[in-house]
Amino acid sequence: MQYAPHTPLPASAPNGVTAGIDWASADHACCVVDAAGKVVKRFTVNHTGTGLTELTRRLAKAGVAEVAIERGDGPIVEALLAADLTVVVISPNQVKNLRSRYGAAGNKDDRFDAFVLADTLRTDRARLRPLTPDSPATTTLRSTVRARRDLVAHRVAVCNQLRAHLATAFPAAVGLFADLDSPISLAFLTRFDCQDRADWLSERRLAAWLASVGYCGRKTPAALLAHLKAAPHGATGADGTTRAHITRALLAVLTSLVEQIKTLEAQISEQLALHADAQTFTSLPRSGTVRAARLLAEIGDCRARFPDPASLACLAGVAPSTRQSGKHKSVAFRWAVNKQLRDAVCDFAADSRRANPWAAKLYADAIARGKDHPHATRILARAWLYVIWHCWQDGVAYDPAKHGALQALLRQDQQAAA
Incomplete structure (x- = not known):
């Protein structure tokens, strides 16, 4: 097939002016230059609803139709697109290299970076492309997918922390089941959170408990009990009771993470099924x-x-x-x-x-x-x-x-x- 066409910027900027915005978490520096590269307006707005409204109003008053910025998402980009402005993304790495075009020092300054963005949009139009945002369905799916990935990273970290804790508090629980964060493993640790409780188990009692939680794994009660008996003995008495509090605290966090990951996975499945490109x-x-x-x-x-x-x-x-x-x-x-x-x-x-x-x-x-x-x-x-x-x-x-x-x-x- 033929490669997909792309939409270039017009040869010259509409109304002969371009703008650059150096965004930040608290405020945004804006610079407007004319066709000769001369600064015609500089201002700063706060990162609030009122500030973004003021930003688009002042850009419209200056005749700006095209804006260069270092990011392609976020409230400021949504506000610019909603105001029918053409947004061009110039990455931070490019801006870093472009600073040397205007001075040898290469110092970082918000007002100067806004000028660099505006002037680059004026001079390098043939190499720049306007931002075309994804559909709301894709944007929502991206947020959900990334949130799930972040939670998975937290789950792995908490699981490692729990494993390290159990290595001294209750070593027999490590390796008893395939995964420490599996439902059966979490259920076992909730019921038997210390060595003293595990010592109460016999093969018959363990078999009864496994049946009550619907365990249908590959290991028999005898094999699981043999693992519990063969492992190093954990903390008992007052020390075991104290360590059990830590076990329960980590279990609560890990259980919550596992549940929320499942919830997000269900949402991902639903959002994906409704997406046109699924x-x-x-x-x-x-x-x-x-x-x-x-x-x-x-x-x-x-x-x-x-x-x-x-x-x-x-x-x-x-x-x-x-x-x-x-x-x-x-x-x-x-x-x-x-x-x-x-x-x-x-x-x-x-x-x-x-x-x-x-x-x-x-x-x-x-x-x-x-x-x-x-x-x-x-x-x-x-x-x-x-x-x-x-x-x-x-x-x-x-x-x-x-x-x-x-x-x-x-x-x-x-x-x-x-």
Whole structure:
């Protein structure tokens, strides 16, 4: 297919003026320049509803139709878009390098950065693209997915803290079940939170308790009791009682995190099912629900943002950064990326090789060339993004029967088997 068209900025700014905004948590510095690069207005507004209203009013009064800013989301961007202003995002890394264009010191100053943004929008129009926001459905899904990921990180941290605590307070509880944060493990620790309570257990009592909570695991009551008896003895008496308070406190936090993660996963499932692009991402091998939602949320639904697969791969950080000067050429890891997108794409790619022969071969070939696991995963992720981009641009599901490289590999395997 042809690469997606992008909407460029007009050759000259409407009304001959451009604006730059250096945003902050408390206030925002704004600068307006004319067609010659001369400052015609400077002002600062507070980060409040009244302040944002004043910002759009003063920009309109100055004849501004285009605004450059360092971020592409948040209340200030929503206010600018609601006022029918064209928003152009210039990343902080670009602004840092652009400061040297206007002075050798390179000092950071909010008022100066606002001028740099406004003047860059005036002079570098051919290389800049207007911001096209994602749909509300995608924005909401992104917020939910990222919130879940943050809670998962908290769950892992609390689980590690509980494991470290149990190593001295009640070692037998560690490794009793497959996961320390599993429902059966949390239920066991709620009922038997110290060594003294666990010592009361016999095989018959343990079997009765397991039946009462509906345990249907692979371990028999005898095997579980043997684990409890073989483990180092934990704290007992007054010391055990004191440590049990800590156990219960950590359990309360961990249980709450597990419940809230499940709640967010249910919301993600519902939001994904209602999204217009859901089929493209749920059709990918081993994408599941949460993984597909992460890919969709981080890539978005604005096709103009990624006019070709290379632009998507670069933002995801799976394309290397090449520097060349004279005879010297270096290929390095790409740092200036969307880390959320890179994590989502690499997480999907790493697991896709278990269900897709083409992905498995790409990964294996990279390992055979001496690449480590993260590097091989990024190589596979870059290849997947070219496939995903075409499906995403066409709004179709991934079909293995139409994946040329996969089908060619399958034919080779059939011929070799014959």
